[in-house]
Amino acid sequence: MPTESPAGRRRPADLLFDPLLGLFFTRGRVEHIEQLTPRVRRIRVSGPDVRALSWTPGQHVRVHVKDVRAPVWAGMLRDVLRTYSVWSYDGEGLELCPLDHGDGPGAGWARSLRVGDEVAFRGPEGRFVLDRSAAHHLFAGEETASVAFGAMLRALPEEARVDGVVEVADPRDRLPLPRSAELRWSFRGDAAAAESPSLLAAVRELDLPPEPGVAYLAGEARTCQAVRRHLVDERGWPRRSVLVKPFWTPGRRGMD
């Protein structure tokens, strides 16, 4: 979404509009794009505003996935912002990893981005973050969840025990997660990621310590609920020890 006219000049209206935009959004530019897996692009966004951010691993940003300078009518609002976890932030740039799941304003935005494009977003924000007081951390989710998990795993102290299941369609869909060897990877093939019985079954099979730790469940909403029920009802984990962040579910658009 370039901010400049084809001739490289700013439109006069932008001179008025840009300061207003800055009140609501942080703006950066795409510095680098890498195809991390067949369906995930790693998008690095940098710029002076991005340097001033503060971020806790697990937090996300809400990206404006339409032309920020186009008028937005009430009926279009739900298609304007989409939520993406921050894969990494090094003080100079932040990286997002949108999954290309097919149709949707977010998926289309991520597919069409090119180096140099402007990205406007709100945040980072969110409470889906590590409980650093825990000695044991359990992660469960699918492709989209693994973006947040990557950032959280990177931030864990070495002595913390890690368990978890990450389910992806195919081995090629695995993100390069830290402590990957301590996680179990589940491959669902052509089966749907929604309400995934294989992810739940893989969590059931985990040999966990007798004392509950903290669980982080993210990704498709109904799968998250099923895994939460398993941990609370069958393993006796306290509800407060199970953090759930539904990212998407069939039929819902732009979950936050």
Ligand SMILES: Cc1cc2nc3c(=O)[nH]c(=O)nc-3n(C[C@H](O)[C@H](O)[C@H](O)COP(=O)(O)OP(=O)(O)OC[C@H]3O[C@@H](n4cnc5c(N)ncnc54)[C@H](O)[C@@H]3O)c2cc1C
């Ligand atoms: C806190 C948070 C963090 C998130 N982090 C990431 C992230 O790092 N990377 C990422 O890719 N997504 C992430 N998501 C999920 C992302 O916001 C949703 O997938 C979003 O729906 C994508 O917007 P869209 O416009 O492409 O599709 P929408 O218009 O929102 O959805 C249209 C339809 O597409 C389908 N759909 C949506 N997402 C998926 C999917 N992943 N797989 C299969 N079908 C789907 C559903 O049927 C949905 O009804 C996150 C969500 C939240 C709440």
